[in-house]
Structures are given as structure tokens and as C-alpha cells.
Amino acid sequence: MGCRSIATMTLTYIYAESAAVVGPLATFSEPHAYDLCVMHGERLRVPHGWSVIKKEISGDAHGPSEDDLMAIADAVREVALVTPDTQEIVKSDGAQVRIGRRGHLRAVPT
Numbered sequence: 001m002g003c004r005s006i007a008t009m010t011l012t013y014i015y016a017e018s019a020a021v022v023g024p025l026a027t028f029s030e031p032h033a034y035d036l037c038v039m040h041g042e043r044l045r046v047p048h049g050w051s052v053i054k055k056e057i058s059g060d061a062h063g064p065s066e067d068d069l070m071a072i073a074d075a076v077r078e079v080a081l082v083t084p085d086t087q088e089i090v091k092s093d094g095a096q097v098r099i100g101r102r103g104h105l106r107a108v109p110t
Contacts, residue, residue, distance in 0.1 A: 005037035011044065020046045023055035 010026040011034045013019070022041060026033055036044070046052055 007035035009041045018050045021053045
């Protein structure tokens, strides 16, 4: 947690199999996954009797792919097309309630 180096791999534990798995950097957050830099990944020690499964990390794949970047760009364009005055209708306990939307913020009825 206190390391200032860039994370390059993700560590996850499989408690049922007494194994630690080190693989490529995860694309989403998991409660029991830990991102490690190169130095801490090499220093990794596991409890006695546990095994370490390491998936080789290719040095070519740094950052998001072109497809990932295009998906983000498309999502941003889609949000930009929505006018701030757009209202959504949400059914709440059988009644329809209008919710005002302004940019990325939304007013939620109590």
C-alpha cells in the first residue's frame, strides 16, 4: 500500500487450494486482490505449504488496448449527446417519479 512504484501485476489468494496466483494487472477491483510492483512481486513469500502460481506477464501489453480506448471514447460521446434537461421516469412502489438529470449527477427521490 505504501509503495510508490507502478503496479505491474495482481496477486490473488485461493485459500481453498492454499495457493497464491500472480498474473497480469487486473482491469477491475477485487476485494481480495492486491496490485504489486515488480520489486514486491519478486519478493513475494507465501505461508509454508502454499504454492505460487505465476502467469508470465508479457512486456508488450502496457496500458489499455486500442479497443479499450475506443470503447471509452464511444461512451464519452454517447454521454455528451444527452442534454442536461433529460428526465428519466423511474417506477417507485408502483408510482412513476420523474428524476431530473444534470450532466453526470442525478437527483434520486427519497
